[in-house]
Amino acid sequence: MELLPQALMDGILLGGIYITIAIAFSLTYGVMHIIDFAVGEWIMFGAFAGYYLNKWTGLDPFLLLPFVFLIFALIGYLIQPVIHRVLSGNKGNPLLMGLVFTFGLAIMFQGIALTVFGFYSNSTPSVFSEGSFFIEKFGFFLTISSIRLAGLIYALAITAALHYLLKKTNFGLGVRALALNRDSAGLMGVNGKQTASLVYGLYVGVSAMTGVLIGCILSVSAQMGTEYTIFAFFVVVLAGMGYLAGVPWAALLLGMVQSIFLIYFNPGHTLLAVFAILYIILLISPRGLFGRGV
């Protein structure tokens, strides 16, 4: 019992990271109607970018975040039109095409990473890597590592920034309009192609930044991506496809499930548990936790 608060705390810290991954992923789905199976690979490339930039420049990974964001956002912005072209043929099922195409991308990216970086696993050092806080209250004893806390603060900042962008800016209004009704958004003057490219750039940039942090908190390796793709998928489906407001809760739930399994059960069964929960919830509520997805 005394481990439960610690498990919940770890779950929140982990879930925070998943929020940033899943929000950008869900936003991209809403605007482009693709489920990007390469999401984990963007995280992986971001993690390597953080690792090597830190090695070469000696700068703390947290200071590298804006730089990593800009580079990857630019990459995403530039390749979005290619993805759009592949998917916008009027034959076949575009959603299925999207899955197949991005799945192929993911495998290719992983292959490239294995060739370039090898099989080794590393982690990126940061000033926050060492310290931790101890909290003793009501007879409970909690340990919070400073790097995980920093990760949570990052996640909250990104979530708040995305929320502000979507709800309070004209650009965000256009993005939401585009996600709801493409033709109508065009009739209101929203440049659909450019907006989709910007959203994809934003998503790739945020995913890569999150990758930098995962490289500090956990590890960096060429095969790390798949796990995060599965988690992003889990969170977005659980929240309800395209229902952004549900994402933080679904992400926190995932973090909790994972940390509880880590402490109480066999960590090797975490994925099994994650999917068992997904199936059960979807059986009860096919449109996600809140019944608000599509």
Next chain:
Amino acid sequence: MNVLDVKDVAVKYGDLQALWGISFSVKKGQLVALIGANGAGKTTTLKSICGLVPLAGGEIKHNGSVISGQPVHKVVDLGITLVPEGRQLFSKMTVEENLLVGAYLKRTHSKRAATLKHVYTVFPRLEERRNQTAETLSGGEQQMVAIGRALMQDPQVIMFDEPSLGLAPLMVKEVFNVIQELHRQGLTIFLVEQNVHQTLKVADYCYVMENGRIVGEGTGKQLEADESIREAYLGF
């Protein structure tokens, strides 16, 4: 000066040809109507003007310069606005957000507070429901939002695609009143309708469409006097 010049416009959906080289024009300040049966190609005509469907032939001019081939967001920036068939609101946004998307463009963004106020004076009902999502509105209220959203765009010409569709008689009357009022204020209007009787009364000039072709034109009086057109297309 013609606000719109449509010349020999053809549109194909795959193998299906929806428009077969139609030509017509809309003069500044006029209320021009386009009538025709279901599937005649009226919506396709409007979509081709906006740049929502590509042309298979012909060209479209706005104030004398060619606009066909431009993407939809460029066309609307010229002041050409469409109130689409079936309203096409942003269902999960509030009424006010729907209206504000209307002022998305740079051209209109800076004065959006003032235009919003103006729209609320035209449709006081919308101000009462400003924080309600669009999907929870009645059909008539949704049509008001669709028209209000168009007004937010500070248009030169508004094109309406069957604005009275599915509305109760009282609401139909109100929609026609609003359109006439906009016309009186000097806006150029292109009105697609199936409500032939009302439309012929308010329009300065009318085109009749069938199977992707323009098959008749004239003022309301002329069309009503034309025996063959009256029997074949007007249904009275």
